[in-house]
Each structure stands twice: as C-alpha cells, then as structure tokens.
C-alpha cells in the first residue's frame with residue numbers, strides 16, 4: 292500500500308494556518324457558545340469571522356476567488372476549531388458542499404456561483420439528501436423533479452437539512468425517473484442547485500427541528516417549486532454518483548472535527564486530573580483515573596494518523612473511500628470515548644454547564660450518526676474492503 296506523506300499536517304505552512312485559526316477561536320470562548328446553546332441561536336459572529344479569515348474558501352480554486360488549498364489544510368482548520376472548544380458545524384458545509392458544483396458543474400455554473408461562495412456573499416451550506424421515510428436508503432427517496440419546459444418542478448420533503456435557514460443555495464437530490472423505470476438501480480436521481488432566495492414561501496417551507504444540540508437543522512417541504520433546468524448539475528439521472536463522490540471529503544472533514552474534539556477533551560481531563568485534589572492527592576495520581584485518559588490519547592493519535600492519511604490520499608487523487616470511512620469511524624469513537632472519560636474525570640462538575648463538557652459531550656455524539664452512521668461504515672468496510680456479501 293502506498294502511504295501518503297502525512298508529515299504535511301505539521302508543516303510550517305499548516306502550522307501557520309493552525310495558529311491563525313487558534314487566534315480567531317480565542318475570540319469565541321466557552322461563554323459565547325454556552326449562551327448560543329441556551330438560546331438555540333446561530334453563531335453568526337463566529338461564521339462571519341471564519342468567512343472574513345478566508346477559512347471557509349480554502350477549497351475553492353484560486354481562479355474562482357478561493358485560496359486553492361488542499362483537503363489537508365481544510366482538515367487542519369476544522370481540527371483546530373474543535374480543539375479550541377468551538378464548533379465548526381454551523382459553517383463547515385460552506386467549505387465542501389461546493390465540491391459537487393466544482394466537479395460536476397459547467398464552466399458557466401462555476402463562474403456564476405463559485406466567486407460568490409468564495410467571498411462568502413453567497414452561502415451554499417445546505418445539503419438536501421436525507422428524507423423521513425428513506426433514511427439511509429438514499430435510493431428510496433421520494434422527492435421528485437419533473438421536467439416542465441425550461442424548468443423542473445420539485446415536490447417532496449427532506450429532513451435534517453442543516454443550515455437551510457442560513458444558506459442562499461441548496462444542493463438537492465431528487466428523483467427524475469421513477470425507481471421502477473430505471474435500467475440501473477443507482478440511476479434516476481439528479482442533483483440541483485436550488486436558489487432558495489428565489490423561492491416563494493408556499494413552494495419552499497423550512498421548519499426548524501429542536502434537537503439535543505444547537506445545530507440549526509430543519510425539515511424542508513417542496514410544493515411545486517420551479518427550478519430552472521440550467522440549475523441541474525451534471526447529467527440527468529446520474530446524481531447519486533455526484534453526491535457519493537463528494538462524501539469522502541465530507542467524512543474526512545467531519546473526522547477532523549472529531550480529532551479536534553478528542554484533543555479538547557483529553558486536555559481538559561488531563562488538566563483537571565492534575566489539579567483536583569481528593570484524599571490529599573491529585574485524582575490523576577490514581578491509575579483508575581489516568582488509564583482511561585491515556586487510552587483516549589492512544590485512540591486519538593491512531594485516529595489522527597488515519598484522518599491525515601485519508602486527506603493525503605484525497606489530495607493525491609487516489610481512491611480515498613476506505614480510509615475516509617475508517618477515519619470517520621475511528622475519529623468519532625475516539626472523540627466519544629474521550630468525552631465520556633472527561634465527564635467521569637470531572638465527577639459532578641462535569642454536569643455543570645460552565646465547564647463546557649456537557650455541551651461538547653452532546654455535540655460530539657452526533658458524529659456516530661451523521662453524516663453517516665457507524666453501522667453503514669462497517670457494512671462499507673465489510674462489503675467493499677473485505678469483499679463479504681452485500682448485507683442490504
């Protein structure tokens with residue numbers, strides 16, 4: 292197996308980016324996130340600062356106004372955001388959702404949208420795939436797009452469409468050929484770039500979902516929404532492939548957030564275990580307290596290697612599916628185990644909001660479910676890597 296050079300993750304250039312991200316995050320301390328969490332409010336100031344700092348446009352090529360950096364740089368940015376105690380979920384999709392447009396859009400579509408996305412004037416951070424009845428079985432989605440003259444008419448419903456209220460554009464997956472009329476089961480779905488600013492309130496309804504974390508996620512209802520045919524990305528009927536090939540980048544970037552979280556929890560646990568004195572000695576002197584933290588550190592370092600390995604493969608244009616999936620699984624488990632230890636290490640104080648742990652604990656749990664749940668990663672590895680029979 293060819294091993295990408297993961298030392299780039301700690302190169303001088305990337306170290307400078309990390310430092311700049313940490314400086315930005317220092318302006319958004321725990322109190323800022325706590326207040327937002329309590330009010331279930333969007334971190335508009337943080338997102339603005341990330342936009343102005345140029346951190347959300349790193350993956351947009353320079354000819355469209357971005358900084359044209361690679362996924363390794365994007366991974367480092369999100370890792371530092373989370374290691375600083377902040378949360379990138381409010382804006383991380385602005386980094387990578389444009390990948391579908393970049394890879395499958397026409398030159399005219401790219402010219403029309405990418406410069407605005409790069410500057411932050413246009414927000415493309417809504418991604419409508421999941422539906423209430425289909426769940427992970429994407430081929431069973433029911434939202435339809437029917438051609439009518441120069442438009443498509445969209446009807447149906449999405450669920451868990453995050454950031455839809457804070458986005459101008461949405462990447463939408465809809466069925467253009469009925470499931471029983473396609474030659475190949477993976478065909479018949481198409482991708483659209485929906486300009487939500489142009490939609491009437493009757494045609495596009497966005498309903499926030501209250502959740503255990505402050506995530507700005509929603510249900511979206513389409514009723515005869517007209518989308519110009521020129522907003523279809525790529526060929527009609529080939530949409531599933533376009534969506535799938537953007538998912539490796541997404542998984543690697545979410546894994547980056549998880550290793551950032553793991554580092555944050557481990558630092559927090561270590562500091563507390565050193566300082567907290569019970570029975571006249573620091574609690575961290577007890578192996579029962581040390582060992583879980585040490586184990587978390589081992590898991591974190593292993594996951595971190597996998598995340599940068601996956602990013603290196605992606606940047607080299609090599610198939611990255613295996614490591615993108617495995618890195619996401621390993622990182623989401625490392626962060627969750629570190630979160631659990633951190634809560635336990637803090638005893639009762641772990642439950643007090645001012646320590647930040649309970650908020651991060653809730654937030655990091657998401658990543659074993661979204662954007663893909665652990666079982667589905669395991670079935671990917673079983674079927675595609677280990678060549679076991681397909682289970683569903």
Ligand SMILES: Cc1cc2nc3c(=O)[nH]c(=O)nc-3n(C[C@H](O)[C@H](O)[C@H](O)COP(=O)(O)OP(=O)(O)OC[C@H]3O[C@@H](n4cnc5c(N)ncnc54)[C@H](O)[C@@H]3O)c2cc1C
Nearest residue numbers: 418419420421426427451452453660661662663664666683
């Ligand atoms: C906060 C949040 C934000 C999200 N943001 C977005 C977004 O922006 N855009 C978007 O499109 N989606 C989004 N999602 C949806 C997310 O991707 C899905 O929740 C996730 O993929 C799991 O799908 P599901 O909830 O439908 O679970 P289901 O498919 O109903 O599965 C339920 C459980 O059964 C397991 N399971 C199902 N089938 C199998 C099988 N064959 N073998 C073994 N186990 C199986 C799953 O692993 C899971 O644990 C978000 C979800 C959340 C919670």
